[in-house]
Amino acid sequence: MSWLSLALRFFRRDWRSGEMRLLVLALIVAVAAVSAVGFFTDRVEQAMIRQANQVLAADLVLSSNNPIPESFEKQANQLELQIAHTLTFPSVIVHQDETQLVEVKAVSKNYPLRGDLRIRTESTASEQVVTLPPTPGNLWGEARLMAALNLQPGADVSLGEARFSLQNILSRDSALGNSFFRLGPEVMIALEDIPKTGLVTPASRVRYRLLIAGDQTQVATYKRWASNELPTGVRLEHLSSARPELRNALDRGSRFLGLAALVAVLVAGATVALSTRQFVERQSDTSAIMRCLGASQSMIFSVLIFRLCLLGLIASLLGIAGGWLAQHFLAGLLSDWFGGELPPTSLRPVLIGLGTGMITLIGFTLPPAIRLGAVPPLRVLRRDLGAPPVSTWLLIFFSIGAMALLMFWQAGDFILALWVLLGTVTTVCLLLMTAWLLVRVLTPLRHRGGALWRQGLAGLARAPAMTALQLTGFGLGILAMLLLSIIRLDLLSAWQHTIPDQAPNHFLINIQPDDVNSLNSFFQENNIQQAGIYPMLRARLTHINSQPVSPDQYQDDRAQRLVAREFNLSWATQIQEDNQIVSGSWWEERNQDKPLFSVEVDLANTLGIKIGDQLAFDLAGVPIEARVSNLRRVHWDSFQPNFFVVGTPTLLKSHPTNYITSFYLPPGKEASLAALVRQFPSITIIDVSAIMQQIREIMQRGSLAVEYVFLFTLAAGLLMLYAGIQASRDYRRQEAIVLRTLGLQRKGLLTAAAIEFVTLGLLAGTLATLCANVTGWFIATEVFGFQFNMNAWTLLIGIIGSGAAIGVAGIIATWPLSIKPPLRMLQNG
């Protein structure tokens, strides 16, 4: 009979007998947690991207100052993609004798392809979500237009040669956020009305847009094709070219979910590690008998590995099914938030679930399984003989290796995975060292104190390997739970606070130097808080270290775009409050006369700019050159005016400069805006409340998703606790039989168990809490760029909670041993 059929028979017996029950359950919960996170994050990420695409009102947008070539529409049709058209241009709305400069947006019937439009039928009416744009003859205008011309819905207005009925107040067009430089309030009309306005002629300043949306794969195909076919003057916009505030929010959302998945992997690892030991220990007898009856080492190893792999496969599949069901339920709960059904999941989470199950199982069971083949057959005569001890280094190598593999795979972010892994490895080392010390310190202490105290401590000192395993398992589990708590309580809140309640929702650009003082006065008179008025110049990067730069030099499309366009430059004596220097130093007062640049760190990374590099810009035909003295991190989502490149005053002050500011306009104060427009006709107002709303929603939904993921990890953590307690069950059972036979009462047995497990819990809790806070600090500062304040409550709850939870679990697990007569326990084998 081949080992394979023997392995199959063994597996059937294992399955029936429940020998593998705990390991299977641990794996199922672990895989379910990870794959539920996987399925869920996959769908939520897709939904978040789809939602972010609302800012474009599509998945891709082609824009040009000339009509988009027909070939682009044809290609989209061939790929069965949805298309829509928009035209935008500045014009003037006339009502009676009053006029207002507006941005006209003429849209085709199916606009928007992503997202929705929100309107109010009257200024006091509540907002309605609509999916169709204005019909011909009707016009929707923003509240600012109403305030400027003192209009009410139903009024007749003229646009060019055509008359329109002002039907609704346009309160939200998602795609507003992306057109940063608008001259006035937006009005929306049907595309069919354009000819009768007579406003679009070959000489008009019109921006044509072709909007594309559809199946992700087809969109990606189209994007590749369009990138190669783009004629001069046609621009391809997609999510990665979206505004930095939005991209930032999406990146952070993905990282949070990735981190939550990582934590689930960590708990899974701890659970499997704890339950594997008991399984492998019990296989020693089987191995000895099989060796006695003539089985070879390789046969025992092959049979065991086959059983484990089959177990891993079945448990993983069950876990994946469980994860799918669980996420289905969650997705249902969240679909309202995303305004409809979440997109279907991809196959990736299935692979992640399978991979997690198999890698975790192999990583934690292979070293002890290798050892099982070497169990001496003499064990059948001498129970004290076991398998040769497995090398601690081999165990650490395999288990940490498995965890590392899973973390880097799961996180999708190298730095994030690195910090979590470093935190894990440090915690494991500290826990192992503590276990070693504990056993040595407890051994002499066992001779002091009362009998129960001695018995409780003896429980820890009797088997150093078991104590080390339990301490490490509990510690890792607690580390994971606390890390997730820190993410939930501190990091998510820090994320949401990056946009304060009264963050600036309007930008003013094109402020002339002569207007700066009177604009300041205007803000004061109208009691409007502004973020500071900053000089702004537009220039194009031409050289880095005397080497000319061109888009062709870069693979990354963001880099290509950045090089092709003009940057907003500014000059300053002091660094802006919300900026942080990440390398180099800000110029001191004595250096302000030197030509120096400060560059935003992400831009520097994208374009490969380092400190000390010499950058040359073309500023309206005038070349300027300076050395990079520092790199700055900019919190784009603060909605303060910010700049990719800031120079010293001496370098830029002498060039023609406009100014920029941002301010918060509370709802209902649109009249102030109209007054501002009247007083400063040359200033351009940009309303960013739509994009701010988008980012806030991404944050809220991302945070909610992390909250749900926490529930899975909590379930995995409870199982980890059970597995940890069960790991030493056989030892405790044997001791309980002897102690009860010798007359120890129930209370005594439970007290000794409480001493043992509370000590374990307090130690594991203390170390894991400290490590979780340190890891949390690194993740907050290095990965997310947040401030992190160590939370005393987390420390206290981590330590006391761990002691209490593990102590109570230990008492519960010992309870059955304290009520069964010792003889019955002996008879039950």
Place this chain on the structure above:
Amino acid sequence: MITDHTSETPIIKASHVRKQLDGPGGRLTILDDISLQLAAGEVTAILGASGSGKSTLLGLLAGLDEVTSGNIELFGNPLSGLNEDQRAALRAGKVGFVFQSFQLLPGMTALENVMLPLELSGIKKPATGATEALKQVGLADRLQHYPGQLSGGEQQRVAIARAFASGPKILFADEPTGSLDQSTGNLIIDLLFQMREQTGAALLLVTHDERLAARCDHRLLIENGRLESGR
């Protein structure tokens, strides 16, 4: 190379066997200068007090452990030249064991426990042979019971069925009645001898029970690790 024995070759031949172990107090000699032979079909008892080295000798003779010096041949094959796997291959299907603590696998039913040696020796339809063996020991109605659901005597009967199921040439029994009361022990011994009679296998029995030893063809007494009376 492992060879099969002929009818003339003793099943076991031990010459000047010594077993020493390193303990906290220095090197301990467990067995010293043991020489013996066991021919096919013979029944031999090894007697001795607790700690005299009886079980150690049984383990060495069965190839479960290695000698410190001396030679043991099992089925004509010197064990000292074989590694652990080769010794296991030599035992497969030809050696049966009955232990004091039964050594049944708790996760397997009585039938599955008995099937195990048949599966390991590559016998087709192991369930048929195992069922037959269990019938012979009077457990036809306990096939699907787990060890925990059987009495001590029933468990030892399963162990006897397992030991004889593959038709071994020799059976090693280590204190087979040690965990049983006297009447159950007597029934088990009757069964063991009856099964041995039917199969013609040699039996090497370790016991401190004089009455049991009296039923054997030969008796060997071990005292302080040395064989006091040989054949």
